[in-house]
Amino acid sequence: MPKKDEETQIQPPASSRATGEKYQRILDAAVAVFAEKGFHVARVADIASKAGVADGTVYLYFKNKEEILMSAINTAFDAFVNRARAELASIPSPPDKLRRLAHMHLSALGSNRNLAVVFQMELRQSARFLAPFSHEHMIEYLGLVREAIRQGQEQGFFRPDLNEKIAANCFFGALDEMVTSWVLASNEYPLEGTAEPVANVILHGLGK
Amino acid sequence: MPKKDEETQIQPPASSRATGEKYQRILDAAVAVFAEKGFHVARVADIASKAGVADGTVYLYFKNKEEILMSAINTAFDAFVNRARAELASIPSPPDKLRRLAHMHLSALGSNRNLAVVFQMELRQSARFLAPFSHEHMIEYLGLVREAIRQGQEQGFFRPDLNEKIAANCFFGALDEMVTSWVLASNEYPLEGTAEPVANVILHGLGK
Amino acid sequence: MPKKDEETQIQPPASSRATGEKYQRILDAAVAVFAEKGFHVARVADIASKAGVADGTVYLYFKNKEEILMSAINTAFDAFVNRARAELASIPSPPDKLRRLAHMHLSALGSNRNLAVVFQMELRQSARFLAPFSHEHMIEYLGLVREAIRQGQEQGFFRPDLNEKIAANCFFGALDEMVTSWVLASNEYPLEGTAEPVANVILHGLGK
Amino acid sequence: MPKKDEETQIQPPASSRATGEKYQRILDAAVAVFAEKGFHVARVADIASKAGVADGTVYLYFKNKEEILMSAINTAFDAFVNRARAELASIPSPPDKLRRLAHMHLSALGSNRNLAVVFQMELRQSARFLAPFSHEHMIEYLGLVREAIRQGQEQGFFRPDLNEKIAANCFFGALDEMVTSWVLASNEYPLEGTAEPVANVILHGLGK
């Protein structure tokens, strides 16, 4: 089980000031404000104010408002995909890989509600209208899923006739919907707790 | 097989039947513009221009920009849920109900790409930040799915230990991801064509 | 002798509203504000306020602040050069042409102090940093001067060994400096009144 | 013939002789940046960067951005007027004085294009909107010209009926226009080379 909080910690790029302390504060504030109001309604002044810096200071760390969102998404996504790839490498069984991914996915977003809100609410828009960089991450993530499914088919765990892309979408879509549902829910419950039943349904669905 | 094009036709409210033609033109233009630029970036002037009316005319039919989006979403959602409810009533087998829903879902959005884009890109935002009315539709739709699942459990088609809400999320999430994936794809393919394999995976996953 | 006030009237482009009334008010206000503060220090809000319109209204008539300045300069310059060309055509004697140009030059700017200030203070900058269009006018104007000088040389009025471009610069420079000097002077005096003595010096200087 | 390069060298005030080197570097950088972008568009950071110092360092030598421009203009103007006064004192003939001034004027600016650009583009603005100190220099310079003209009239070289101020403006205006024309020209040519013909025209114009 990964340490939850660090999982989704957003890290400053190497180019930043040594400490990155203010960078981090602005990024955290931005995620909170984006989560509360949505990217377009959020004002840079809100972010600065929440981060406890002057408006202009934001622009010492980020080129513009869009870059703040992109940084938040990309950093978290990057970290997640890298951790996921590393962990999967040490798991031989394809079904176990998917089960592990389900846990990681729901744990990562379940441990940082603001980030989860931003991912569920802004990621699709950003994939379409902002830098398509974030979409690359998505493709990479789905690539991990597809790889595991392919291996599962080869090793006889999953039905070989299933279209691998559709299967991956089912897996990802189910997890994604769990997060959306959790984000929109007013009552709090541990998101990762739903990983097993979801994995169960999908793995069973993929199996023979 | 449902008649595709009419499925997602947005209907004017009874009060403006007389002028329905212009109402409809504005709504269609709005969906196209929202699909192209996203709600926040779209300008009311774009919509008016695309609808071939003056800016001010838009406000004779809609209170404000937000109401245009809400009308588009609600009208389409309403129509879809009503049709879905009606169709499901005539299908006795719970698995067949879900299979039918998958077809309707993917057919409805697959037949109107602009509307699909708006649903996939704007619905979540609107559920959170705009009138939560659209979320009601979502709950209603998921209610249909849950009902079918519950019946399937009662009738022994599906595993009785599955949490019905989670199962519904898996079903809906898988379909939703197929649409998102289709919307973001550059190459064109018939969305409804993926209904069978997706239903297959999920139904198999729910089964014993 | 031309009617002074109409000489420097700035006219709206054909594309404008039929009346151009507001266009004209904004342009006049802009010239006054630019004259008072200089282009960069002048705020669009100053112009709008002085014109008695809302800030946004300015942008219904001009693309941006720079275009306001360019319009003011180009319109006045255009009108001047066209009038000058027309008048010169009816004057056979080259020295009389230059004498007439001196009067027109000083009369045009002497009848609209704000415009004169803008020309003397902003024209050079605009020639360098803004659209070089205004510089084209300058070249056109100097072309008229050079043409008259060339004719004067051919007809034996002026020394044939004088470089025509340098001679034109002397003529224009002398007039220009009279305007600058008049603009910077605190005491008021009729600018056109200096046309004769200036023309006298330069024409004498060009003569044999 | 004067030594060209030193002519327009900007000197630090006595108080900062010790650190004159950095003072000078900032001033030179400022002139270059002002010449390139114009005073208002130039950023202090540009100047600091070009001078190879930190932004804050600029403020150890100058009170503000405006003072940098004023210092550059005043220092160069001061040096020029002093040299001019000294040289004229040793020239007995009024026409020769003017001829010498023409050479000095065009040589001084012709030997430092950046400074020439700043003088031609920014001096008028600064005379009006910034410290009127630079205007004092102008009056002083024109005073030298007027003095020479007056002497020329008394000694019978120039027509006695000419208004001395207008005559001085013709002289200065012609030179000034030569500089402006040279600054705006894309092709390079030695500015001082135009001193003789210009002086020729004006002196002839002033003569009997």
Place this chain on the structure above:
DNA sequence: TATGAATGAGAGTTCATTCAT
């Protein structure tokens, strides 16, 4: 109903200047 000119609040971004180090 329909128009579209006019409004004016609002937000992102820049940059001269300061000051703790």
Place this chain on the structure above:
DNA sequence: TATGAATGAACTCTCATTCAT
């Protein structure tokens, strides 16, 4: 002296909405 991160006031331009015609 020198630095450069931080500040925050200021300004251009946009656009949803209104209303006189």
